[in-house]
Amino acid sequence: MEQSWKQAKAVFAAALGPPLVWLALFFLAPLAIVWAYSFGHNDGLTEIAISGTFGNYARAIEPLYLKIFLKSAWVAALTTGLCLAVGFPVALAITFASDKAKTWLLLLIMLPFWTNLLIRTYALIAVLRTEGYVNQGFEWLWNLASVFAPLGDFQPLQLLHNNFAVILGLVYVHLPFMVLPLYSALDRLDKSLLEASLDLGAGHLRTLFKVVVPLALPGIASGILITFIPALGAYLTPDLLGGPDSQMIANVIERQFKRANDWPFGAAMSFVLMYLTFIAIAIQALLAKKTPEARG
């Protein structure tokens, strides 16, 4: 294979053409249509007139919707933070596991990925609902304790259909997104750097915060990004696990397209969400540029 890709233009075009056409037809074109809708208004029941108005965007940042945007960002941030807090020790443990255990642990992390989100969410409902496994377990313990002291009747905990359930569900769903980039960053780390830190007299905690975390920063940044973005646009989890006050922006958008039948407004909100995502990516890219030496 002496020829470079640049010289073999025909091969290049043949390989790249079909996917490009696919993307243009089924991703860019619909996106452009939705983008155009966002500058329009409903004209009768089924028609949308594209009038170039910014009214939909103005409405999208009205306090009512802005609050939901902010709440979504807050929920996504909390989810990301919890994923980081749980995922970092997990990734660290996998890095230092034996080669054989590593494969199995990574498989365990990946396994939920290969299970349908709907099934996983319903499984979580089965765990959390009033007659669910958690409450059953607590009731059993309660009754056991009642033998020794009069405690009265067991009151099941309200675990489902609230913000707690949404955060729990989001952390559960997004944990692999956090663990995998963290693991790949930590695994690349030269282990002799850790030994050098110990050798110079540092304890394990100092080594963790002065050597491991700074060197894993690029991995932490990409973990945060690819956890935060899907969490921000989460739809199914708040829909099924959340209560009346835990709707996120994706649920509001869905309502515009379906029940409210206000496609232009739904389109505008979708694009506000997309712009937020772009901003998050830009911030990450800027941070990555600032610490080039930490990447290797």
Next chain:
Amino acid sequence: MSKPIITFENVSKRFGKMTAVDDVSLTIHEGEFFSLLGPSGCGKTTLLRMLAGFETPTEGRILIDGQDISNTPPNRRPVNMVFQSYAVFPHISVADNVAYGLVVDKVAKAERDRRVEEALELVQLGGLGHRKPDQLSGGQRQRVALARALVKRPRVLLLDEPLSALDAKLREQMRTELCTLQEKVGITFIMVTHDQDEALALATRCAVMSRGVLQQVATPNDLYEFPASRFVADFIGSVNLFEGVLAVDEPSHAVIRSPDLPVDIFLDHGVTGARGGAVWAAIRPEKIELHKKDGDAAPNLGDAPKGTNAVAGVIKHEAYLGGSSTYEVEIASGRRVKVQRSNLTRWDQEDFKLGETVWLCWHACSPAVLLS
């Protein structure tokens, strides 16, 4: 020699079924430049890592200054290590790298800065403290690793293959510098290497290891001239080994008869500890003289009886190395003997041609007798 600083007492280390270090007992003295030498996988690195605290012995004890440190964690040992990969922290500056161990020790800022600058001067990196490690060459990164370890004023400095990642010219230079550095700071250095030249050039004493076992501990000179076994003779430098039996063994002289040689090997000293059975005569290539064959009279170097220590052979291979040449000479038995000859003048090597028949002869004091 001054007082012992490190003592290994019957130390063994097993990883599963594999024995990496097998019953090693060794004493290293204060101020020594000690080298652990051996082929890869011989256990030398494991021995060093046990000293640093990254491995704990399966059996036996390790003492530093008389204190048992076998189970002391690495951050509480008075030793510091220069890693093979240097392990310079890439995210902080050179000065911060060097200061790392001092910050851990809570050394005051003013004193810390002074000691960091001192350590950087010591390894000739003065003024480069603000740089990031990726702005340094490989050789400079190694100096950072050296400064970072030395600034802690350890009792013992451990060096894991310190020169293996440098190119040939720089390696030569660093060798000299390491020697000077050790004399300057007076700290005991322990170096692991697979490179025998490095060990011979740097160390005051070497331990040769093979398959987890200490083969010989001696000065470089003794290792080369008085190897204890065939393994050591072969591992250090190049050697011609002739298996044979002791035909004569008197206090004043001995004779070894080898089926590989048409003549006897005459030695000007007796052999101690021989218990019959096979012995080996080890003759270094540079200790065999090459002579023109002008007739059948064998040359005689004067210290051996006629008819010993000289054989005829044909030059089968020649390698010109600049400073010297090595020849492979085939003798009557079919055995090839390695001979090295210095290029004393610019025309020196023109005398001996491929295919030429020559005399090989050696002094009665040249062969070393090996019993194992």
